[in-house]
Amino acid sequence: QIPESTIARLSIYLRLLEELEREKTATIRSSEIANLSGLTAAQVRKDLAYFGQFGVRGQGYAVPLLKKKISQTLGVHQSCKTIILGAGNLGQALSSYRGFHKEGFDIVALFDIAADKIKQKETATPIYDLSELQNFVQKNKVGIAVLAVPVQAAQDAAIQVVEAGITSILNFAPVDLAVPNNVHVRNVDLATELITLAYYSKS
Amino acid sequence: QIPESTIARLSIYLRLLEELEREKTATIRSSEIANLSGLTAAQVRKDLAYFGQFGVRGQGYAVPLLKKKISQTLGVHQSCKTIILGAGNLGQALSSYRGFHKEGFDIVALFDIAADKIKQKETATPIYDLSELQNFVQKNKVGIAVLAVPVQAAQDAAIQVVEAGITSILNFAPVDLAVPNNVHVRNVDLATELITLAYYSKS
Numbered sequence: 001q002i003p004e005s006t007i008a009r010l011s012i013y014l015r016l017l018e019e020l021e022r023e024k025t026a027t028i029r030s031s032e033i034a035n036l037s038g039l040t041a042a043q044v045r046k047d048l049a050y051f052g053q054f055g056v057r058g059q060g061y062a063v064p065l066l067k068k069k070i071s072q073t074l075g076v077h078q079s080c081k082t083i084i085l086g087a088g089n090l091g092q093a094l095s096s097y098r099g100f101h102k103e104g105f106d107i108v109a110l111f112d113i114a115a116d117k118i119k120q121k122e123t124a125t126p127i128y129d130l131s132e133l134q135n136f137v138q139k140n141k142v143g144i145a146v147l148a149v150p151v152q153a154a155q156d157a158a159i160q161v162v163e164a165g166i167t168s169i170l171n172f173a174p175v176d177l178a179v180p181n182n183v184h185v186r187n188v189d190l191a192t193e194l195i196t197l198a199y200y201s202k203s
Numbered sequence: 204q205i206p207e208s209t210i211a212r213l214s215i216y217l218r219l220l221e222e223l224e225r226e227k228t229a230t231i232r233s234s235e236i237a238n239l240s241g242l243t244a245a246q247v248r249k250d251l252a253y254f255g256q257f258g259v260r261g262q263g264y265a266v267p268l269l270k271k272k273i274s275q276t277l278g279v280h281q282s283c284k285t286i287i288l289g290a291g292n293l294g295q296a297l298s299s300y301r302g303f304h305k306e307g308f309d310i311v312a313l314f315d316i317a318a319d320k321i322k323q324k325e326t327a328t329p330i331y332d333l334s335e336l337q338n339f340v341q342k343n344k345v346g347i348a349v350l351a352v353p354v355q356a357a358q359d360a361a362i363q364v365v366e367a368g369i370t371s372i373l374n375f376a377p378v379d380l381a382v383p384n385n386v387h388v389r390n391v392d393l394a395t396e397l398i399t400l401a402y403y404s405k406s
């Protein structure tokens with residue numbers, strides 16, 4: 001099994017390689033990938049070693065070949081059904097974003113507990129009552145659940161999603177979720193991003 | 204100058220140390236921090252070495268001491284005025300989020316180009332015309348600009364923000380921004396998060 005932190009860095013290397021290919025760069029060394037992505041060369045080599053040996057000692061990696069190998073490993077253009085729990089400010093903003101569809105992610109439904117949010121006809125994507133979650137996930141092969149619920153509801157929501165059979169969670173609530181080992185959680189922590197930026201605006 | 208990727212990882216170490224302090228853990232080694240955050244021990248040691256030597260060889264770091272040092276370095280809890288460019292789905296969701304205020308980030312204004320979005324009275328946070336950006340930033344010591352504009356407008360928006368004197372940008376548009384060396388850009392790439400999760404839901 002490839003560690004999740006390695007898979008996340010692969011997406012970053014892939015975007016980098018797409019840019020290099022546009023600029024017609026033929027080869028790149030792990031130290032150059034490291035500089036461009038703010039990592040150590042050892043980290044880059046360790047990540048790429050999971051996929052076999054494509055580097056040529058002394059010359060680096062062939063850009064088109066490495067790009068193709070990473071795209072295949074990530075399975076980038078296979079579509080994946082996604083649901084969102086929490087149809088509040090963030091949940092609705094995410095559901096209306098056409099950019100996810102372009103990357104192969106279809107947001108097929110939202111779930112909420114507030115009666116005023118549950119609408120199955122007016123919004124582009126239907127909003128169901130949370131009690132319909134298990135049923136919906138079993139009927140429609142859902143791959144990913146996004147949690148856009150209040151922080152105190154996040155752990156319960158994660159348990160319900162896992163019980164419905166989903167093993168991939170994108171979590172926006174600023175809390176560490178306790179889930180079984182086979183479940184992968186990615187946390188988007190916008191406060192951490194702002195804290196990092198504030199360091200520079202203050203110094 | 205401490206590299207930005209190191210500063211971003213410090214926020215992650217800080218959250219980890221806050222959790223360890225809650226669990227009454229007294230010391231921790233760089234290899235344990237590495238395991239808990241999906242990094243190499245070499246990366247953790249390299250990051251922490253920027254702030255002096257607090258580890259005790261063979262015992263690791265004292266949790267309360269390391270936590271205090273990182274909080275001070277990051278300047279958490281000093282307030283920082285933030286503006287948002289783009290008062291669409293994402294911009295409005297971000298501006299209504301009370302969690303930013305808790306971390307010391309005050310969203311003081313939004314800016315847009317569409318007449319139907321510009322409202323200075325009805326919404327909690329005023330929405331100004333983009334032409335007022337320079338004026339507003341100079342009058343109100345703004346620290347951070349968030350870009351929630353369409354991808355084709357992002358580079359222009361970045362240039363306008365930098366010309367107004369802001370050097371910290373949180374960018375949601377899936378595009379690499381070209382900015383001067385003294386400007387720090389953090390990209391939130393939700394598509395990369397979903398691609399990483401999709402890898403596990405497919406395999």
Ligand SMILES: NC(=O)c1ccc[n+]([C@@H]2O[C@H](COP(=O)([O-])OP(=O)(O)OC[C@H]3O[C@@H](n4cnc5c(N)ncnc54)[C@H](O)[C@@H]3O)[C@@H](O)[C@H]2O)c1
Pocket residue numbers: 085086087088089090091111112113114117130147148149150151153156157172173174190191296297298299300302
């Ligand atoms: N809005 C942002 O920009 C932003 C930024 C960073 C993080 N977050 C985080 O994202 C989450 C959502 O934020 P928001 O601003 O959209 O909040 P919100 O209050 O606008 O929306 C939350 C929604 O979740 C629903 N809900 C509550 N419990 C639920 C449950 N058990 N199952 C399903 N739905 C449930 C509520 O009825 C509500 O509609 C929060 O955890 C917040 O900390 C939001």
Ligand SMILES: NC(=O)c1ccc[n+]([C@@H]2O[C@H](COP(=O)([O-])OP(=O)(O)OC[C@H]3O[C@@H](n4cnc5c(N)ncnc54)[C@H](O)[C@@H]3O)[C@@H](O)[C@H]2O)c1
Pocket residue numbers: 093094095096097099288289290291292293294314315316317320333350351352353354356359360375376377393394
């Ligand atoms: N909505 C999401 O969940 C989401 C997710 C990931 C990424 N993004 C990215 O975030 C950005 C915003 O997405 P959205 O869904 O809010 O789009 P949106 O179309 O709802 O909002 C964009 C807003 O920006 C305004 N605008 C256009 N040019 C501008 C300029 N030069 N200066 C100031 N305002 C300008 C528009 O008038 C509009 O109000 C996009 O780049 C998108 O790719 C959004």
